[in-house]
Amino acid sequence: MAVKPKLIKERIPTPEVPVEERVKSFVEVNLGYDFASALKEAERCIQCPPEYAPCIKGCPVHINIPGFLKALRENPDNPDEAVKNALRVIWNDNTLPAVTGRVCPQEEQCEAPCVMGKVGDPINIGKLERFVADYARKHGIEEELLREFMANGDGTKGRVAVVGSGPAGLTCAGELAKMGYEVTVFEALHRPGGVLIYGIPEFRLPKEILDKEIAKLRELGVEIKLDHIVGKTVTLEELLGEYDAVFIGTGAGTPKLLNIPGILLDRIYTANEFLTRINLMKAYLFPEYDEPIAVGEKTIVIGAGNTAMDAARSALRLGTEVTIAYRRGREDMTARIEEIHHAEEEGVKFEFFLNPVEFIGDEEGRVKAVKFEKMRPLEERDRKGKRKIVGTGEYVTLEADTVIIAIGLEPNRIISEEATGLKTNPDGTLVVDENLMTSIPGVFAGGDAIRGEATVILAMGDGKRAAKAIDAYIRRKKANA
Amino acid sequence: MGYVITKKENLSAIDFFMEVEAPHIARSWKVGQFVVLIPDEKGERVPMSVYYAKDGRIGMFIRRHGKTTLKLWYEFEVGDELLSVTGPLGKPIEVKHYGNVVFVSDAVCAQAESYATLKAMKEAGNYTIAIQTFENEANVYPERYLAKPVADEHYLTTEDGSVGIKGHYLDVLRELIEKDKVDIVFGGGKLGSLKKLAELTRPYGIPTIVTVRQIMVDGTGMCGSCRVLYGGEIKFACRDGPMMDAHKIDWDDAIKRNARFAEQEKIARERYMAELRARGVV
Numbered sequence: 138m139a140v141k142p143k144l145i146k147e148r149i150p151t152p153e154v155p156v157e158e159r160v161k162s163f164v165e166v167n168l169g170y171d172f173a174s175a176l177k178e179a180e181r182c183i184q185c186p187p188e189y190a191p192c193i194k195g196c197p198v199h200i201n202i203p204g205f206l207k208a209l210r211e212n213p214d215n216p217d218e219a220v221k222n223a224l225r226v227i228w229n230d231n232t233l234p235a236v237t238g239r240v241c242p243q244e245e246q247c248e249a250p251c252v253m254g255k256v257g258d259p260i261n262i263g264k265l266e267r268f269v270a271d272y273a274r275k276h277g278i279e280e281e282l283l284r285e286f287m288a289n290g291d292g293t294k295g296r297v298a299v300v301g302s303g304p305a306g307l308t309c310a311g312e313l314a315k316m317g318y319e320v321t322v323f324e325a326l327h328r329p330g331g332v333l334i335y336g337i338p339e340f341r342l343p344k345e346i347l348d349k350e351i352a353k354l355r356e357l358g359v360e361i362k363l364d365h366i367v368g369k370t371v372t373l374e375e376l377l378g379e380y381d382a383v384f385i386g387t388g389a390g391t392p393k394l395l396n397i398p399g400i401l402l403d404r405i406y407t408a409n410e411f412l413t414r415i416n417l418m419k420a421y422l423f424p425e426y427d428e429p430i431a432v433g434e435k436t437i438v439i440g441a442g443n444t445a446m447d448a449a450r451s452a453l454r455l456g457t458e459v460t461i462a463y464r465r466g467r468e469d470m471t472a473r474i475e476e477i478h479h480a481e482e483e484g485v486k487f488e489f490f491l492n493p494v495e496f497i498g499d500e501e502g503r504v505k506a507v508k509f510e511k512m513r514p515l516e517e518r519d520r521k522g523k524r525k526i527v528g529t530g531e532y533v534t535l536e537a538d539t540v541i542i543a544i545g546l547e548p549n550r551i552i553s554e555e556a557t558g559l560k561t562n563p564d565g566t567l568v569v570d571e572n573l574m575t576s577i578p579g580v581f582a583g584g585d586a587i588r589g590e591a592t593v594i595l596a597m598g599d600g601k602r603a604a605k606a607i608d609a610y611i612r613r614k615k616a617n618a
Numbered sequence: 619m620g621y622v623i624t625k626k627e628n629l630s631a632i633d634f635f636m637e638v639e640a641p642h643i644a645r646s647w648k649v650g651q652f653v654v655l656i657p658d659e660k661g662e663r664v665p666m667s668v669y670y671a672k673d674g675r676i677g678m679f680i681r682r683h684g685k686t687t688l689k690l691w692y693e694f695e696v697g698d699e700l701l702s703v704t705g706p707l708g709k710p711i712e713v714k715h716y717g718n719v720v721f722v723s724d725a726v727c728a729q730a731e732s733y734a735t736l737k738a739m740k741e742a743g744n745y746t747i748a749i750q751t752f753e754n755e756a757n758v759y760p761e762r763y764l765a766k767p768v769a770d771e772h773y774l775t776t777e778d779g780s781v782g783i784k785g786h787y788l789d790v791l792r793e794l795i796e797k798d799k800v801d802i803v804f805g806g807g808k809l810g811s812l813k814k815l816a817e818l819t820r821p822y823g824i825p826t827i828v829t830v831r832q833i834m835v836d837g838t839g840m841c842g843s844c845r846v847l848y849g850g851e852i853k854f855a856c857r858d859g860p861m862m863d864a865h866k867i868d869w870d871d872a873i874k875r876n877a878r879f880a881e882q883e884k885i886a887r888e889r890y891m892a893e894l895r896a897r898g899v900v
Contacts (some may be wrong), residue, residue, distance in 0.1 A: 325838050327656055327663075327702035335836075362642075364704040366838060369651075370642050390840040394852055401847060401871045403878045410841035418662060418835070424889050427662035427686055428835075429882035502874040549839055551857075 146257025149178040151264050160453055160483050163339040163421060167239075170268040172216040179206040182260050183252060191250035192262060197598030198237075198308075200230045202247055202262055205269065221278045223269045228286060231597065232311035232354065235274065235346050236304070238267025240337060241594045242473045274349055283356050286315055294318050295381040295611040300367045300552065303331020304593040305386030305584025307354060308600030309607075314357040316608055321380070323365040328417065331388055333593070335417040336409070336444065338451050341476075344416075368555035373580065381614065382579045382607045385567065386600060389585035390549035395439070395542060399496025403503040404431060408440070408448045408543035415451050432457045433538025437507050439463075439493055440543030441470035446477060448541045449485045457539060459485045464492040464512050469523045488535070490514070492528065496540065508534045548586050564589055572606040573599060579614075581607055621655075621700040624675055629763055631756035633681050633726045634691055641674035643705040649713055649731075649738045650861045653678075653705030654837040657690055661701060665834050665856070667727040667806070668706075669734060669763075676703070679730040679763075685886040692899055707837045708860045711735070711827060717801035719744040720794065721765065722787040722815065724751035728806030728829060729759065735804055737768040747771040747794065749787040751807075755780035788814055800824055804861070806831070809876055813869035826864040830855045832876055846872050 152168040153159075159166050170178065184203050187193060192202040208222035227234045241247075243263035251259030273279050294317040299306045302324040310320045328334050329351050333342060355361065365371060367387075376383050392407035394400055411430070414420040418428030434457055438449045441463040449459045461480070463470060466489050470477060481487070491509035499505045511533060512526040519525055548565040560568040560576035566589050567575050567582045575582050583599025585591060625637035643653055647668055653676065654663045664686050669677040682691050694700070719739045723732045729750060736746040748769035752758045754776050766772045773790045774782035783790060788811065794800050795818070803819055805812065806829030819826045832844035832855040839857030846855055847868035853859070894900045 325704065326836065327704065335840075364702050365642060366704065366707065369706055370646055370704075390838070392840070392842045394842060394845065396852070400852065401845065401868075401875060403874065407842035410835055410843045413835050413841050419660075423882065424685075424886045426660045427886060429662075429879045429886065431879060431882060551838060 144183075144253070144256060145177075145181045146253075148258040148261050149174045149181075151261070156482050156484075159340065163451075163454060165343050166340050166479055167264070169271055170264055172219075172268075172272065175265055175268040176210065176213055176219075178261050179209045179265060181253060182206045185252060191252065192247040192260070195250045196247045197594045198231050198601050200247075200266070201226050206260070206265065209265070209269065216272070217276055217278060220269055220272045220276070221282065224273045224278065225282060225285070227266060227269060228282065230601070231308075232315070232357075233304070233307060233350050233597065234266045235270035235350050236333060236342060237594055237597065238263050238265075238270055239342050239346075240333075242592055244474055246594065271346075274346075279353060283353065287357060295615070296321070296379070297607055297611075298323060298376040298380040298383045299386060300376075300383065301325075301331055301386040301388060301584075301586075302329035302351075302361060303386055303388050303584065303596065304333060305388070305586070305596035305600040305603075306331065306384065307351065308597040309384045309386060309583065309604045310359045310600075311354050311357060312601050312604035313607060314354065314359050316604070318608075318611075320359045322359060322361045323367050323371065323376075324361060324363050325366040326417065327363050329361050329363065331386075335413040336447065338412070338416055338447050340450065340454075341447065366551060368551040373552060373556040373559065373577070377577075377579060381611045382581065384600070384603050384607060385552060385575070385580065385582040385586050386584045386596065387549055387552060387586045388596075389546035389588075389590050391547050391565075392542070393545045393547060395493055395544065397493060397495055399498055399504065402496050402498040403501070404433060404538060405496060405504050405540040405542065408438075408444045408541055409546070411448050411541050412444070412451065421451075421455060430455065434458060435537050436460070436539040436541065437462050437535060437537040438541045438543055439507075440545070441465070441472060442543065442545070443472045443476055445541075445543035446472045446480050446485075448543050450480055450483060452539065452541065453483055453485060460488055460535065460537075461485055462488045462491045462493070462507070462509065462535070464490065465523060465526055466490060466514055490526070491533065492526075494532070497534070503538065504540050505538060506534050506536050507540060508532055546585070546590055548589070572610075573603045574606065574610070579610065581610075621703045623694055623696050623698050623700065625677070626694070626696050629679060629759045630752070632683075633679055633729070633757070633759070635669070635677060635763065636680055636690065636694075637675050637677045638700060638703055639674060640676050640703045640705075643676055643703060644671040644674050647671035647676065647706040648710035649735050650711035651706035651708045652837075652860055653703055654707060654834070655700055655704070656702040657686060657694060658701050661689070662686055663702075663835055663837065665707075665837060665860075667730040667829070669730040677730075679726050681726040684883050685890040688887065688890060688894075692894060704837065708856060709858070711804070711861050713738045713742050715743045717744065718747065718799050720747040720749065720791065720800050720803045720805075722749045722751075722791055722803060722805035723807050724787055724811050725807035727831060729763075729765075731804075731806050731829060732765040733763075733768060736765050740768050740770070745770050747773075747799070749773045749775065749790045751775045751777065751787040754778045758782070786811065788818060791815070792818060795819070795822055795824065802827070804828065805864075806861075809869065809873045812864055812867075813873070816864040816867070816869065820865050827861050828864045830859045830862050830867060830872060832856075832872065833878055846875070
């Protein structure tokens with residue numbers, strides 16, 4: 138009788154920087170696998186056939202997960218070879234694995250339906266993806282693979298302009314470059330990466346790693362024009378004159394503000410301002426760096442998504458006490474479990490069922506407290522499946538000398554205001570068809586620009602889908618010409 | 619990259635002129651719009667008014683005020699490159715025939731805008747009047763940098779009377795309004811003066827469009843740092859302005875918000891000046 142391999146039910150853990158050390162700096166919290174432990178974790182995968190592997194279906198960009206884990210396992214004595222083969226599989230679907238391996242909500246996507254999750258812990262797919270990307274980068278494995286992936290094209294298939302260098306834009310650009318298109322990315326800020334650079338702190342996604350992922354796209358031939366605001370520096374019409382197609386991946390770049398008294402008080406930041414000062418401009422190193430940030434001793438963060446967690450944990454690292462105040466309950470928080478867990482470990486406090494109604498300031502115009510109405514959950518659920526809440530008429534005031542508002546974003550309307558004919562929905566998102574084409578032929582869009590607010594990986598999924606649609610569109614156009 | 623400094627010249631005891639290669643901006647810049655520049659890796663993003671945009675270059679007036687602008691003056695010479703120049707940002711103002719157009723200015727950014735705006739307004743067939751106010755003689759610019767060539771009437775005032783008319787643009791404007799010579803006022807500069815300007819023109823119903831200078835980070839409407847109360851609504855100075863109806867702005871709030879980082883600015887400036895002294899630069 139054949140001996141069945143024993144299922145290892147528990148995950149091989151990844152080490153983390155101890156709490157007391159990490160709250161003092163912006164160093165990355167999770168340290169990731171080494172080859173030996175990655176191998177052990179990969180070996181837990183039971184290798185569902187790709188046609189019905191639930192993890193692949195759960196991934197918005199459909200990475201061949203069993204395939205890359207198999208490749209990793211096939212060369213236990215030759216880590217370089219194992220990683221190269223695994224990375225080749227990943228790159229077929231995703232050119233930014235060091236990013237997605239860090240910021241994807243894997244527990245809701247690839248890892249959620251994992252068969253191993255029924256008998257124990259699901260495979261730690263995110264950390265394995267990250268391991269492959271990190272190992273490859275550190276050991277010079279990427280160069281060789283890049284040459285392989287560039288063999289496809291010389292940029293003569295057509296020219297595409299990509300607006301925005303966030304997850305959607307970078308993915309679209311990478312996919313098109315792999316197909317052999319000449320791609321130019323237009324970025325409004327002075328560094329590429331979009332929300333990955335201004336929104337996500339170093340302790341979750343080190344800038345150095347992001348920069349290297351982007352450098353790889355440049356190796357694939359993608360040109361990135363920084364300091365260019367499409368709609369201002371160049372118009373959409375001008376781009377359409379010069380390129381065969383345009384992809385808009387401008388994200389959701391405008392912060393929602395609370396329309397309550399005191400919103401203009403000093404030290405009330407939007408999460409975007411707070412995080413941009415810290416992440417993009419390194420204000421935590423002020424005055425060595427010029428961009429300042431000012432926080433007091435008690436900070437209240439309003440909201441409970443990943444952005445709220447990022448803002449809370451960043452504020453903590455600036456030396457202030459932090460409380461997250463959310464108008465709903467714990468189970469409705471939209472942040473990744475890992476981020477909530479890290480925030481709690483680091484000492485962030487949580488207050489639930491509190492809805493802000495007023496910011497109270499001192500004589501100098503600086504915030505000193507937030508007045509909340511206590512909320513009560515109902516049995517009824519809204520269309521997102523969250524329990525509805527109602528005010529109780531009871532109020533509580535919490536002291537705070539710094540407030541960060543992280544209640545969401547809406548699309549920036551710079552392009553839609555400038556480009557007449559580009560149809561938008563009332564919420565500012567761009568109208569697209571099933572091929573992600575906007576109301577202007579040849580102009581495609583994806584990511585938060587069409588979704589309002591979603592995750593990095595969904596934006597990347599759009600970037601990839603749009604790249605395929607753009608390819609088909611340009612082929613058709615050239616065939617008819 | 620490649621934002622090469624092509625000209626640099628002292629304007630006065632506190633302000634200087636800098637011209638930078640930025641063809642992407644020069645081709646699309648319109649009156650009323652601004653740029654954001656970053657000197658170097660460790661620099662901050664600073665919004666700047668534009669004096670002119672031509673031949674692939676933009677000219678700016680800059681005040682030696684905070685660390686960044688001091689650094690630009692002391693460490694950046696013709697031939698050096700800036701890390702980043704982004705733009706044009708904000709909404710252009712409407713250039714058309716208004717009749718008698720006055721531009722008032724009492725600080726560096728607005729002195730740049732005075733020339734740029736009145737030039738466009740004159741070309742659009744307006745009668746142009748510039749009132750340029752400086753604190754004192756030492757702060758006055760060389761004549762070729764004033765708005766004189768594009769103004770049908772030009773008034774130079776100093777607050778201490780050391781040169782030109784003694785007084786502020788508000789004083790001169792009041793007289794012009796009484797002579798019924800003003801169809802529209804554009805302007806910029808110190809926020810406190812703009813508040814008084816709004817109060818001066820409001821009873822006469824004279825349209826008054828001014829630069830709402832606020833602390834910005836990205837300049838595209840992403841961060842919300844420059845939010846102002848405008849006709850009871852929240853607007854962003856970078857995206858909805860920077861030139862806005864002075865009568866709709868809540869100036870008291872705008873003035874407070876613009877001083878948010880005063881402490882940090884002071885720390886940075888003093889630390890930098892000490893560094894310059896240690897290096898023997900000043």
